[in-house]
Amino acid sequence: MKERKFIDFNGVILDTESRMIELKRQYPGLTWNEFANTLDWDFLLRTSPVIDDAIALLREVSQMDDARTTILTNVDLIVEEIAKVHFLRNQGITLPIQFVPPSIQKSEVYIPDKDDILVDDRPDNVMFWNQCGGKGYLFDPNDQFPESLPKIKSLKYLWK
Numbered sequence: 001m002k003e004r005k006f007i008d009f010n011g012v013i014l015d016t017e018s019r020m021i022e023l024k025r026q027y028p029g030l031t032w033n034e035f036a037n038t039l040d041w042d043f044l045l046r047t048s049p050v051i052d053d054a055i056a057l058l059r060e061v062s063q064m065d066d067a068r069t070t071i072l073t074n075v076d077l078i079v080e081e082i083a084k085v086h087f088l089r090n091q092g093i094t095l096p097i098q099f100v101p102p103s104i105q106k107s108e109v110y111i112p113d114k115d116d117i118l119v120d121d122r123p124d125n126v127m128f129w130n131q132c133g134g135k136g137y138l139f140d141p142n143d144q145f146p147e148s149l150p151k152i153k154s155l156k157y158l159w160k
Contacts, residue, residue, distance in 0.1 A: 002068060003115040003135075005158055006098075006106070009073035009084060011121030012051060012139045012155070013058065019048040036076060041083035052141060052154050055091050061159065062094040071097045072106050072118065107132040119155065123147050 010016045023044065024035050061069055071088065075081045081099050088097065100109045105128045106118065112134025120126050121139045126149050129136035137152040138145060145151070152158070 003117055004113075005069040006072040006110065006112075006116065006118045007058070007069060007155065008106075008118070008120040008122075008125070008139065009071055012119055013054040013071070014045060014048040015051055016044060016048045019044060036080075041077075041080050042086065045083055045087040052156070054155055055093070057155055057159070058088075058095060059092045062092065069095050070110075071095055072100065072110065073097065074100045074102070074106075076102050107134065117158065119152055119158065123149055126150075 007013065020039075023039070024030075024032070027035055027038075030038070058069075058071075071084075071093075073084060075084070085097060088095070098110060100106050106120070106125050107128045110116075112118065112129055112132050114133050114135075116134040118126060118129040118134055118136045119139050120129070120136065123138055123145060126136035126138045130149070136149065138147055138149045139153075139155075140147075140151045141153045143151075
């Protein structure tokens with residue numbers, strides 16, 4: 001069976017987390033939940049830095065991939081789901097998108113086969129993916145994590 005690739009969105013495609021922190025500083029009186037509920041998700045995605053040319057790479061993969069690559073992303077709100085779909089499609093990325101609700105592991109939404117690859121910036125997601133039989137790689141372009149998990153510094157390595 002040919003391997004399938006699952007790519008995380010936040011922290012692998014776009015640096016949305018640091019952008020959210022930057023935007024949240026403008027609203028110190030709001031809790032994170034209140035902030036998330038009032039956030040303009042389209043604006044967040046448009047203004048978040050692209051990581052390592054991921055958009056161009058995934059646009060290219062969209063043209064050649066035969067649906068072997070899926071964006072597998074955690075979401076907290078329906079408006080976040082909608083914004084991510086619009087963002088990816090407006091960027092010319094036509095890969096399938098699978099949403100993972102809060103408090104659920106990615107490996108519960110999609111149970112990986114032994115050849116299924118996950119690239120994620122969260123060690124817990126990678127660990128659970130590996131425990132379920134898949135091949136998880138911690139996306140760590142700056143060697144921030146001392147983890148003993150398999151690491152990848154760029155999505156480009158997946159299509160060499």
